[in-house]
Amino acid sequence: GAGVSQSPSNKVTEKGKDVELRCDPISGHTALYWYRQSLGQGLEFLIYFQGNSAPDKSGLPSDRFSAERTGGSVSTLTIQRTQQEDSAVYLCASSPGLGPITQYFGPGTRLTVL
């Protein structure tokens, strides 16, 4: 079956521009997660959704970062006024629910801010 998909796979942008990253979770998965992975580093948790609701946004690095999810499916992560330190791979994962349940990851979007 189809896994988690993300688009674009690569994004190169200029400092100060806004970018939008998209995640399509596995069909039927109610929970969706965003992570960031810097070069050679582990994954940094950003935000999660249960349905369309994001109960805790404290993991977002700054107020330039926002995320939304509509229809309990597709999610977008928006970064406004991008900075060079935003360069990373942004990974999305989904799971059938919250808690101790395996999260399935997409291939990620590699963001490069020049």
Next chain:
Amino acid sequence: GESVGLHLPTLSVQEGDNSIINCAYSNSASDYFIWYKQESGKGPQFIIDIRSNMDKRQGQRVTVLLNKTVKHLSLQIAATQPGDSAVYFCAENLHSGGGADGLTFGKGTHLIIQP
């Protein structure tokens, strides 16, 4: 700081040998642990998981051991193959209900399989 960490950043083993990747965690309340494998240019791929009420779980060629006394997690890969070369992450989940529900990852161990 991170509550999950790894002892060795790189591990090199001969093809056919067994490998052991170790992980320490600091949050004794964590109730679920997962090992992920990440190949270059791909997202993390689930390998095996274990709940805090277990101390061992076996999969195909992989075994995860959990020692809650010393807060230590390990991944054993038997008869390693070239396709096992990847970065391996351990992750923990603390389902707090009202707070962040993501996984906390360590930095990863790069496993290199020598021919």
